[in-house]
Amino acid sequence: MTINGLFQIVLLLGVLFLLVKPLGGYMARVYEGNLPAFMRWLSPLEHLFYRMCGVNPSQEMRWTSYALGVLWFSVLGVLTVYALQRLQGFLPLNPQSLGAVSPDSSFNTAISFVSNTNWQGYAGESTLSYLTQMFALAVQNFFSAATGMAVVIALIRGFARHSVETIGNFWVDMTRSVLYILLPLSLALALILVSQGVVQNFSPYPVVRTVETTTYDNPSLDAAGNPLKDAAGNPVTVKTTTQEQTLPLGPVASQEAIKELGTNGGGFFNANSAHPYENPTPLTNFLEMLAILLIPAALCYTFGAMVGDIRQGWTLLATMTLVFTLMLAVAEYAETSGNPAFASLGVNQQASASQSGGNMEGKETRFGIVNSALFATVTTSTSCGSVNSMHDSFTPLGGLVPLANIQLGEVIFGGVGSGLYGMLIYAVIAVFIAGLMIGRTPEYLGKKIEAFDIKMASLTILIPPLLILVGTAVAVMMEAGKSGVANPGAHGFSEILYAFSSAAGNNGSAFAGLSANTPFYNFALGVVMFFGRFWLILPVLALAGSLAGKKRIPVGAGTLPTHTPLFVLLLVGTVLLVGALTFVPALGLGPVVEHLTMVGAH
Secondary structure (H helix, E strand, O other), X not given: OOHHHHHHHHHHHHHHHHHHHHHHHHHHHHHOOOOOHXXXXXXXXXXXXXXXXXXXXXXXXXXXXXXXXXHHHHHHHHHHHHHHHHOHHHOOOOOOOOOOOOHHHHXXXXXXXXXXXXXXXXXXXXXXOHHHHHHHHHHHHHHHHHHHHHHHHHHHHHHHOOOOOOOOOHHHHHHHHHHHHHHHHHHHHHHHHHHOOOOEOOOXXXXXXXXXXXXXXXXXXXXXXXXXXXXXXXXXXXXXXXXXXXOOOOEHHHHHHHHHHXXXXXXXXXXXXXXXXXXXXXXXXXXXXXXXXXXXXXXXXXXXXXXXXXHHHHHHHHHHHHHHHHHHHHHHHHHHHOOOHHHHOOOOOOOOOOOOOOOOOOEOOOOHHHHHHHHHHHHHHOOOOOOOEOHHHOOHHHHHHXXXXXXXXXXXXXXXXXXXXXXXXXXXXXXXXHHHHHOOOOEEOOEEOOHHHHHHHHHHHHHHHHHHHHHHHHHHHOHHHHOOEOOOHHHHHHHHHHHHHHHHOOOOOOOOOEOOOOHHHHHHHHHHHHHHHHHHHHHHHHHHHHHHOOOOOOOOOOOOOOOOHHHHXXXXXXXXXXXXXXXXXXXXXXXXXXXXXXXXXX
């Protein structure tokens, strides 16, 4: 790794840690209803919203009512996004006159954006109108992120309160998340992105004349507009030349900001953050990575502040950072080493088994290898899924890192809210394991962890692997699943495994060699995304309700300290052990076999 590459990593983590305390403390005040003076001018708008919607902000909810609020609001979001896609041909802000999205793709996209997954089986610039991009996708970027933040705040209240039945008000928590946190940060980031050249307009796509003539194979269509095929079933194409290029535009910067800050990840363009209109400069690349990590990291401090022990928040953040650093080191090593087969082909310029210059396939030259591997690790350590390079083109071990990050439950930093409540579930499991080792009832933050709590934590841990492994098994056995694979062998299996891991983990990134915009994958991945989001939220809220009703017990001689380096190691071990026991066999069939094949061929 170069000095510049190491500097980029240290700078990113350094700036992140500098911002954690001020933002985390600010968010704690927001959720506790103690707004700083500079934000109180928005309070009338907040209360106007409550009056319009008939919400009583002083009325708190039991966990069941809180969960119903989450589910009803999300179902309404799915219906709205689906309808806007199906009707976009009749709606305004559609300068390219794009028609309705297919039913199966609309179903998949609606669930994808409401569940904070942002999986995209389509090219945004040629599929969705400006209205759909803004009022369907960008709005859900705010709402899905705010939903995750509301759920984690409810869980934090479960730890902070005692002998009560309520965990807050979902509508209040969600409104405050949007109004006081997501909107101000998104506005600031969007303005910076525009200053760097990110597009923000409503203009029709201009057509420009190119310097060189481009020749390509143009599919032949029948009278109904369907592709023609020959007797062998291959598409019929006609050689076409052109000196024109269409430049897609649109309200990009506004969507890009919340896409990163809300760990959503859905790109305005098909190339996502590898597209120069979304991510044009090294500065925007740095800011987008920082934005992805910012709220998940700061929520750790919010947790410490709200439970009355800042050390607890720093402990969780230290755990996340340690695992992140380990995974980043593997990705950077694999991508800078490259493919050893180059040495035997006579194209390598150095006398070693590694590829000179590293693996640049699928990466933008303006970012390079280190920033591409760093971005991949950042976006899959969270539930963002935004990409500035193509993970499908990574080396086998380099591609294993984003895949493993997702399969660990994306708790390394995780999504806004979802990452922290995932890590808190692991903390509950960790103290339970420690309690078994010393023969004592486990405790965490003054609450006894009992049978019901462990059942809810176990459901949260077990549901994603069930969805991933069963979904992958079904796909590799069905012709409809195998037909979408562009690469044979282990890499093709990795593409399917990555798709279901990304869907269940609500990440949204992909090994893009898989053609997933088919009825089978649109339906299968849509179902997995829905249950991967809401089957986890329900047991988390049930755990929050159980903890809030418990009495607080004093710290005793047998209480395990949960703010020490020892607990950090115990928590890291729990996260890695659960992931290893669950996914090592599947990873062995994909990236590990592919790596051994690559090394063996060399």
